[in-house]
Amino acid sequence: MQSIALIGYGGTAQTVVQELTKAAGNAGPDIHVVVRPGKVEQYRNMVPPMVQVIDNLACLPENVGLVIETAGHSAVSMYGHQVLSSGRDFGLISSGALADETLLEQLRAAALESGKHLLVFNGAVAAIDAITSAKAAGLQSLCYTGIKPATAWEGTPAAEQFDLGSLTAPTVIFEGSAREVALAYPKNANVAATVALAGVGMENTSVRLIADPHATVNRHRLDGTSALGRFEFETEARPSASNPKTSSSTAFSILAYLRGGPNALRLT
Template identity: 30%
Template sequence: MNICVIGCGAIGTTIARAIDEMPEIDIIYLTDRSKECATRLQERTKKVRYVPDIVPILGEIKIVVEAASQDAARYYAPLALSAGVDVLIMSVGVFQDEEFQTDTFRLAKRKGAKIFIPSGAIGGIDALCAASLDHIDEVTLTTTKPPSAFGSNPYLESKGIKASELRERTEIFFGTAREAVKHFPQNINVAATISLAGIGFEKTKIRIMCDPQVQTNEHHLKAKGKFGELDVVTRNVPSPRNPKTSYLAALSAISAIRKITGSTWVGV
């Protein structure tokens, strides 16, 4: 089976290296707007082949794995789905755009292709999906990250908050998942994943804390409903390549690819 990976950053590189070792995978086509980054990864792997454009190879691949950015998801997901090719999306925040979400989900259905959204950097998505089959009263996510995870952020700048100057644990955002994803597009993909699994972008509430004392990216998911209560804390080690990204996010994508290509699926 051939796979195409979009993005050779923290997640894309980890995915490409891992699936390079999988016997089920024949060729890993890789594209990135940085040709240099993609060709460097090609040199260090057996099956990776850099392609500047994925259109010519769409007929040869089973799945497009987006691990780049919301812009990339917006461009590549419809392109692949239109050709009947499945997509795995890491930049889940793109689905906070209601129109894009509706159009993309409809396109997948019409073309008989699948959209895979890995659990990413958080635990509990399986339970939340199951719980959402009956009434859920509330879903709240409290995300705590070190200042380095926020970099330069226009929303924080507009509020006069400098993450690097905070000396104690500080709430820097509270609002709906839709607003959270808009203001922190690279930090809060999990808010989008939770929204899709549970009660949507408007009802899901997000609190973002910046804490100079922590080394991990922590996600505390709480939900309450007919099923009972869910209370899950995930403390993630940041990726050494990109402190905004948790290592678990890349592992979840690799795990998803193993499920898709394998014959046993635990935690469906």
């Protein structure tokens, strides 16, 4: 397994580090955690002894071939170009950041120039292979529906439009394109952006978000039509204990990829 660096040390990164160190101990890959400048000491005691904490990508050793963003949209724009230009692959979970077309093209250009890969981890979404196959044959339409507990939408525009604590039935809180939802709900709608990048693009992927007061899991539904026929997929993912806005499966999609699985969409 290659040596890696993780940008950020929230719930997703903590799970990745915990699983890697638990499985391999001191014999595992080199792991670095990248934090904001001046925050090294704050995080040093939070990581296992074999994990290095740095606040500057220039401190990464040459054997680190993959840098993984787990810190939100701003981290994609802050670090992505620098990572790729340094001759390393860049993987991300905050795919909604790529709704910014300028940023996406800059990262693609940097990846192509350096001969490296720009990767989007599958996260909580299944059936990326079905979407890409349908796209190759002629994908005609793609709709994503995200259903989460009402509390998962606190701190989003939905909280300003609805009394989330008083909902008694599933309520549609957003309808629009994947680009619109990625910009309006940056912490909640990365799944929509990922399926859009795999399929018909940000503008042509329709999205529906639902707050369900009775839900205990995050549900992700995909409906599509293509020259091959029609497909429909639905998955249920338990919310992360540290952040109900994301699914626990996000960390394990990274781990599966690191262990040789096809759990990432390659954009270059």
